[in-house]
Amino acid sequence: xxxSAHLDRLIEALQVMPGIGxxxxxRIAYTLLDHRRAGGLELARVLQEALSKxxxxxxxxxxxxxxxCALCSNVKxxxxxxxCVVESPADVQAVESSGTFFGTYFVxxxxxxxxxxxxxxxxxxxxxxxxxxxxxVREVILATNPxxxxxxxxSYIAAIARRYQIKLSKIASxxxxxxxxxxxDEHTLATSIKQRRAFD
Amino acid sequence: xxxSAHLDRLIEALQVMPGIGxxxxxRIAYTLLDHRRAGGLELARVLQEALSKxxxxxxxxxxxxxxxCALCSNVKxxxxxxxCVVESPADVQAVESSGTFFGTYFVxxxxxxxxxxxxxxxxxxxxxxxxxxxxxVREVILATNPxxxxxxxxSYIAAIARRYQIKLSKIASxxxxxxxxxxxDEHTLATSIKQRRAFD
Numbered sequence: 001x002x003x004s005a006h007l008d009r010l011i012e013a014l015q016v017m018p019g020i021g022x023x024x025x026x027r028i029a030y031t032l033l034d035h036r037r038a039g040g041l042e043l044a045r046v047l048q049e050a051l052s053k054x055x056x057x058x059x060x061x062x063x064x065x066x067x068x069c070a071l072c073s074n075v076k077x078x079x080x081x082x083x084c085v086v087e088s089p090a091d092v093q094a095v096e097s098s099g100t101f102f103g104t105y106f107v108x109x110x111x112x113x114x115x116x117x118x119x120x121x122x123x124x125x126x127x128x129x130x131x132x133x134x135x136x137v138r139e140v141i142l143a144t145n146p147x148x149x150x151x152x153x154x155s156y157i158a159a160i161a162r163r164y165q166i167k168l169s170k171i172a173s174x175x176x177x178x179x180x181x182x183x184x185d186e187h188t189l190a191t192s193i194k195q196r197r198a199f200d
Numbered sequence: 201x202x203x204s205a206h207l208d209r210l211i212e213a214l215q216v217m218p219g220i221g222x223x224x225x226x227r228i229a230y231t232l233l234d235h236r237r238a239g240g241l242e243l244a245r246v247l248q249e250a251l252s253k254x255x256x257x258x259x260x261x262x263x264x265x266x267x268x269c270a271l272c273s274n275v276k277x278x279x280x281x282x283x284c285v286v287e288s289p290a291d292v293q294a295v296e297s298s299g300t301f302f303g304t305y306f307v308x309x310x311x312x313x314x315x316x317x318x319x320x321x322x323x324x325x326x327x328x329x330x331x332x333x334x335x336x337v338r339e340v341i342l343a344t345n346p347x348x349x350x351x352x353x354x355s356y357i358a359a360i361a362r363r364y365q366i367k368l369s370k371i372a373s374x375x376x377x378x379x380x381x382x383x384x385d386e387h388t389l390a391t392s393i394k395q396r397r398a399f400d
Contacts, residue, residue, distance in 0.1 A: 028217045031217070031218045041252070047243065050207060051232060052241070
């Protein structure tokens with residue numbers, strides 16, 4: 001039995017977040033109550049606003065504040081003719097952090113998975129096809145995850161792009177920087193040997 | 201650069217929670233947006249309500265929904281004459297979970313720490329003294345943390361209780377169940393040997 005019904009409801013509600021169980025939820029509730037009431041109230045306001053206002057961009061399916069997202073609204077990015085296809089909004093953030101890509105994106109929100117009922121429609125292929133047909137894209141960079149499902153999804157997209165004679169590329173797989181060969185799985189190492197490049 | 205200003209603000213605001221850094225905040229934001237919008241909105245509502253309405257119980261200083269908390273409102277608990285003094289609301293929850301205590305509590309919200317400006321006033325000693333003087337309490341159970349600061353705080357409370365000839369006890373320290381002797385620190389083991397009890 002707890003001393004406050006509001007507290008019980010708060011600890012329960014906090015567990016909607018991934019990775020937050022009853023113990024972490026209680027710790028969060030106590031910290032907010034004891035030391036960070038203003039910050040907690042701000043979080044409540046921002047959370048309410050974000051969840052009611054964020055929609056999917058009608059051009060790339062990434063999160064947007066209504067209408068086109070900030071990235072698709074950038075004319076220079078659209079004029080680049082480069083389209084990077086990724087599985088999730090988090091992947092967009094990851095590519096952006098790398099600071100090497102200045103085109104637009106297309107977010108699939110998953111990968112082909114017929115067993116879960118995720119097909120071409122769910123991944124937005126009709127919208128993607130429309131974009132490829134528009135003539136605006138000159139190169140599609142496939143950046144789905146290097147998994148079996150990601151690769152199958154990439155092949156499917158490649159087939160669409162080929163219909164419109166669009167150049168295709170795929171981000172490189174291999175040994176990550178700072179890693180060591182011994183700790184990399186054999187499939188990754190095999191790929192990085194097969195796809196070795198001239199050293200100059 | 202992110203695709204949505206609302207999303208950026210959400211990821212920032214989520215980091216008010218202890219143990220949540222930028223990466224976990226982003227993961228939480230994406231999960232709420234993708235799969236749990238209703239739950240997230242409910243969290244925003246409950247959080248706003250809890251942080252604006254939860255106060256400290258005027259009797260035990262535990263969290264309450266305004267006025268006396270649920271535990272102090274329980275007449276049977278008050279009539280037991282048992283008062284358990286703990287450092288934090290989380291400790292109340294821990295004692296409650298043990299299912300062995302049916303008295304009332306007093307929550308210090310910390311321990312004596314002159315260097316941080318935490319003294320008798322901050323820990324609510326005037327209120328505690330009032331409760332002990334009222335004649336309602338027949339036994340004080342000291343359940344501060346088994347640390348140097350917790351022990352000092354407990355001694356201080358004991359001195360107050362003695363003024364009113366109130367019985368004093370302290371929760372047992374020793375080897376925890378399911379542990380093994382080898383992994384317990386020497387101070388705990390020394391205590392559990394010194395405080396050994398008759399075996400029957």
